Amino acid sequence: MKKRTSLWIMVLSALIIFRCGTEDDERYIAPQQPYVDLAQDTELYDYLDCQGFDLTDAKLYDEHVLVEGDLYIRLDVIRKKIEEGKQDISAGRTSQFVVNTGSVVDFNNVLNIDYFIDNSVGPIPGDWEGAIDAATQDWEDISSCRVSFNEVATAGAADIIFYADNDTALPACARNLGGAYAAAEFPADGQPGSWISINDADPSATQGNRETVIRHEIGHTLGFRHDDPINGNDELVNYTSTTTPPACGNDVLGANKLVGTPTSDGSSIMIPVFGTSTTIDFSSNDEEASIYLYPAGYSAPVISSLTQYYASPTTKDVKVTMSYQSVRMYRYRVERLPPWSSTPVQTNEYTTTGSTFWLYDVPHGTWDFRITSLNYARDATMPGIKKQVTIQ
């Protein structure tokens, strides 16, 4: 995330650069780490533009692309996704934006995420170790969310490593963050992003701000994108296009709407820019989104009623009404099976927040019906008990 810089600081900086620049321009033009403007790689640029990223100042490094100030995406992941031409356009969009189902962390990998605080973090003026401990605890405290953390003593045992941005163990692109508080890597291969880089200049003015920064960066490592990435990117067009394939090509990393969260949430932990004294806690939508991706305890859905409606002389439309206990899952799959079979012959999947689902044109006869609840990535499922009905 980026720091909101006062205008006078920017003016002062400009003056300093201008004055020094008269002596040796090259010194001030050369970047601290080798990168090129992302626009030089048309394929990558167009692709990420289609994903809705704000590519202002986007940079292409040896192994990463930096977008939106603090978000590093592994180059091999993007290239692979482009190759696969993978589509996931079924999901819509909202303020709680997440990457595609295949790019989030595997359900089984969010329990006891091992993290290590590198020695480089200690010398940063603010209490960042305290902020890391608090923020990881805050993630654990989201009710009904499976995400939990475990601090380990060695980097080799860690899933996520926290570094100061001066540490040479970081990828070159993640060092010397400049105007950002911190930066993080997206998930890859079903694992959380492997590093979080913290600005050793400690731009934060309060401990609450440092904790906010870490809560936000952990969100990135778990697959959360920035709040409201629509701005200026025509992303809305890309993601609501009814043409097949959508006008802007395939959706790979994704900026997917989670049904049930609003179209705008300015109080989300994932807003990209905030002041140095700002503290942000998880909004209710952040919490709901976290449960949708990584649910903890959840119960089997129960079919409360099956109602038949005339469809044709030989078929009926069947309305299936469900009840669930306490935690709503992100998806519900309704199935029709031959009696005592485990193989469905008809399936519909819903992400609505309602409790009524349909199977259309069900042939006359005796059938089992079943509802299964699933999380966003469909790697956590809970089938309900089958209910047998004769359609006639």
Ligand SMILES: [Zn+2]
């Ligand atoms: Zn961010």
